[in-house]
Amino acid sequence: MDGERMLVNFFYAQPVGHAIEALYHAQGHALAVPGRQVSVALNAATATELAGYCPFVSATYRIEHPFLEPCADSASRLAGLPRDWDWVVDDTRRHQPLQYELFPGMRDYYTASDTHLRAAVSRSVVGAERAGYLRHQQLRLELPADARAAAVRRLDTGRAPRIALMPAGSSDASLYPSPGSWLLVLDALADAFPGVQIALVGRTARDERTSTALDADGLARLRGHRSAPVDCFDLPLAEQLAVVEACDVFLAPHTGFGMAALAVGTPWLSLSGGRWFEYWFNHIPFRSLLPDPDRYPSFTQFDPAAIVVDGDEGPRTPSMTRARIRADLDRLVAAARELVAGSLPYERALAEYFSDLRDVHGGDTSALWSIDLVHLDHL
Structure with a gap:
């Protein structure tokens, strides 16, 4: 062979x-x-x-x-x-x-x-x-040395903790928290972690590749937060991943970039909701803050998501409204503390997540899936 x-x-x-x-x-x-x-x-x-x-x-x-x-x-x-x-x-x-x-x-x-x-x-x-296949292995990207060196120069490695934030994925903006909601999150993190360094990652270019569904005004509002975030938007992909690798936590709603964050060894704190749930598999601790299914219906997958008007922030899916974000700030900070401290084992994160995800789906395990069917080991 x-x-x-x-x-x-x-x-x-x-x-x-x-x-x-x-x-x-x-x-x-x-x-x-x-x-x-x-x-x-x-x-x-x-x-x-x-x-x-x-x-x-x-x-x-x-x-x-x-x-x-x-x-x-x-x-x-x-x-x-x-x-x-x-x-x-x-x-x-x-x-x-x-x-x-x-x-x-x-x-x-x-x-x-x-x-x-x-x-x-x-x-x-x-x-x-x-x-011939070995399931449930750990994928780790070997980033270029120059990208890692650039990330070290860009970040203040004397500050801790360091949290990389991607405010939106590449779907419609209504499927992600508004800039106003993210400012609430940044306030909560700055209060919970004095001296925290926030690194903003994402891509504004509009071409055949994916880009972040956040407009220039929204990005400017996040850049101006009192925590003085480091702006890493539109850096080459390798450099952004190196920045994430140098951080203690990657914070984002559901996004494919989160899987890349895990592949450089950084725990992902997902503000879960919208159309898709997360499917964990890469042996790195994580937390998904699953929304209350009665108040904030989610996970329609290929079907359209419900949309409501979220005050002056425009249309949002219920799980990404200001009310939902505000309601889960304490949970978000608690999860960030766990991941920053390194106190959450991967297997425990899996077991608790898939148990909670089953409950969110009303006990219907047929609605669940994961890469390598990892969820079947925990149901």
Whole structure:
């Protein structure tokens, strides 16, 4: 089996978290068969450079192909992807009809790849035991030394604790706390941790990659907080990850970037809510502040989220309103204390989270899922 060549064929949406998913699975397949050469095929619109921080990845293939829209020339888009492999393992989503209905470009890519790719041994899906796989391993990105050095220069390493804050992900702004709500959070953290250093991370550029759903005025309000946050917005991805790596906690609502934060070893404190719950798997402590399901309905997933008017802050999903944020400030500070102190074991965080998530779903465990089915070990 030495020298066996495997392609992790993981063409999906561009958020950073899906690139982390692909690399996490690639590592599990690489560890299972010593000497195996594992390559990855990724949507070119995602953070493909993350693969360069994973020594177990032999090659990375950037797939220039639409995801949301149909593609009339899919076959030509795969011309640079080698055809012959021993194993090809696909993203499991390619076998979910709903995904093809929602994302015609994904459908066209996998249809073309079925013709283009040839597997001498077999074709399967990521995580399949028969393809050789070690589940529930820890993925750790090896960031460039110059990015780490830049982060040290940017931060005041004499101040503690250090908290990296990403105020929003890449979805609609209504699915994240408003700038006014974040100012309440920053006030609470500044009062609880005198001398705390806040580092603001995110991306304002609007292109094929994901960006943060926070406008310039909102960002300016956060920059002006009395805690004097360090502005790390729009730094190169490696430098932002190095800043997060140098912090004690990463604070954010649901965002794929949170999975990258875990992959540099920083605990994630998630202000959970909106359409998606978190699916933990990377052996780093965390806390998800799950909303009260009766007052703040959440987790509609592919269905539209309920939207209400949140005073002068505009439309918000209920779990991201000022009232919800204010109600959970004490919980947020308590969770931050746990993570800063390093007193929360990963396995305990998993057990408590999945128990709470089951309760939020009214005891319906069929509504839950996680990478590597980690949740099944804790229900």
